[in-house]
Amino acid sequence: MTGSARNFLEFHDVPEAGLRSIVARAGELARAWDKRTMPQSLAGKRIALIADDGGWRNTTAFDLGIQAMGGLCVHAPIGFNVREETGDLAGYLGNWFDMLVIRTKELATLKAVAAASPVPVINARTRSNHPCETLGDLAYIESRRGAIDRLKVVGVAADANILRSWTEASIALPIEVVQVFPERWHVSDTALLNRRFRVSTDMGELLNADVVITDSWPGDAVGDSLAGYRIGTDLLDRLRKDAIYLPCPPVRRGEEVTAEAMEHPLCQSRAAKAFLLHAQNALMEWVVA
Incomplete structure (x- = not known):
C-alpha cells in the first residue's frame, strides 16, 4: 500500500x-x-x-x-x-x-x-x-465454486490490462495463471513475473482450466493470424463441465470469440459482471x- x-x-x-x-x-x-x-x-x-x-x-x-x-x-x-x-x-x-x-x-x-x-x-x-474487473470476477467465481484457492486461470490474451491484473492476482493469491498466446505478446514485465504465473502457446492448457478469460485481440495483429486462439463452441465443449469462461467486455465476436460461443453454457460473462x-x-x- x-x-x-x-x-x-x-x-x-x-x-x-x-x-x-x-x-x-x-x-x-x-x-x-x-x-x-x-x-x-x-x-x-x-x-x-x-x-x-x-x-x-x-x-x-x-x-x-x-x-x-x-x-x-x-x-x-x-x-x-x-x-x-x-x-x-x-x-x-x-x-x-x-x-x-x-x-x-x-x-x-x-x-x-x-x-x-x-x-x-x-x-x-x-x-x-x-484490478476491479479481476476482483469482480473472483467474487463471482467464489459464489459459484465456494472458494478461489488453487484455481487454474488461463488467459487467452495479449499482455494488456486484463491479463496483467490476473497476473497481479497470482502474486497475492494462491491461484495459477497461465497466459496462452503467441510469444510476441507474452508478459515480460519482471515486476509481474512470479512462481504462480507462466506463459505458453499451447491451447491444450485450457482443457484442465477452472477459468478461461479472453480479451480483445491486439491492434497490431495481422489478418487472421490469431485464428488459432479464437474461442469457439468446439473448444468450449472440450473443457471441464464446471469450467467458467469469462470473455472480457467489450467482446469482439468473430475475433477472440465466436458469436455462438457467447451463448455456450460455460460462458458466464453477464452473470459475472x-x-x-x-x-x-x-x-x-x-x-x-
Missing part, C-alpha cells in the same frame, strides 16, 4: 487476508442487493469519481454503489497531465473528499495522485491494469474501514 492510506492501485496492493475478506463480503452484498437491504456503510462519505479515459461499466457501478450505501458521489470533470500538476489536484481534492475513484490512462499518473493524496485512491482502470458492482462495494467498505 502507498503511505498509510488503504489505496487499491494494483491488485497485490492489498494483503491476501484483505482480498479474501473483500471477496467474501462481495457475496454478502450481492444477497443484500437482491433483497434491497444494502448496508449504509458509506453514510456521510464524500467520494469523487473521476473518469478521464472513457468507459462506463465500472464507473456506473461505482456511482450506483456509493449511492446505494448512503454515500455522496460527485463526478469531477478532471483531466490529468493537462493544466494543473497532478500533486496539486490530489491536494485540492483531498480538501473535500474522503476517497478518490479514478479511471485514467496511465498507472504512473494514478500512483502520483496516491502519493500526494491525503485520502485513499481506488484504481477504476488504467491501460496497464484493471453483476459482481463487479458487489466487489467494488466491498472494496469501498474495506477502504474506509
Whole structure:
C-alpha cells in the first residue's frame, strides 16, 4: 500500500487476508442487493469519481454503489497531465473528499495522485491494469465454486490490462495463471513475473482450466493470424463441465470469440459482471474501514 492510506492501485496492493475478506463480503452484498437491504456503510462519505479515459461499466457501478450505501458521489470533470500538476489536484481534492475513484490512462499518473493524496485512491482502470474487473470476477467465481484457492486461470490474451491484473492476482493469491498466446505478446514485465504465473502457446492448457478469460485481440495483429486462439463452441465443449469462461467486455465476436460461443453454457460473462458492482462495494467498505 502507498503511505498509510488503504489505496487499491494494483491488485497485490492489498494483503491476501484483505482480498479474501473483500471477496467474501462481495457475496454478502450481492444477497443484500437482491433483497434491497444494502448496508449504509458509506453514510456521510464524500467520494469523487473521476473518469478521464472513457468507459462506463465500472464507473456506473461505482456511482450506483456509493449511492446505494448512503454515500455522496460527485463526478469531477478532471483531466490529468493537462493544466494543473497532478500533486496539486490530489491536494485540492483531498480538501473535500474522503476517497478518490479514478479511471485514467496511465498507472504512473494514478500512483502520483496516491502519493500526494491525503485520502485513499481506488484504481477504476488504467491501460496497464484493471484490478476491479479481476476482483469482480473472483467474487463471482467464489459464489459459484465456494472458494478461489488453487484455481487454474488461463488467459487467452495479449499482455494488456486484463491479463496483467490476473497476473497481479497470482502474486497475492494462491491461484495459477497461465497466459496462452503467441510469444510476441507474452508478459515480460519482471515486476509481474512470479512462481504462480507462466506463459505458453499451447491451447491444450485450457482443457484442465477452472477459468478461461479472453480479451480483445491486439491492434497490431495481422489478418487472421490469431485464428488459432479464437474461442469457439468446439473448444468450449472440450473443457471441464464446471469450467467458467469469462470473455472480457467489450467482446469482439468473430475475433477472440465466436458469436455462438457467447451463448455456450460455460460462458458466464453477464452473470459475472453483476459482481463487479458487489466487489467494488466491498472494496469501498474495506477502504474506509
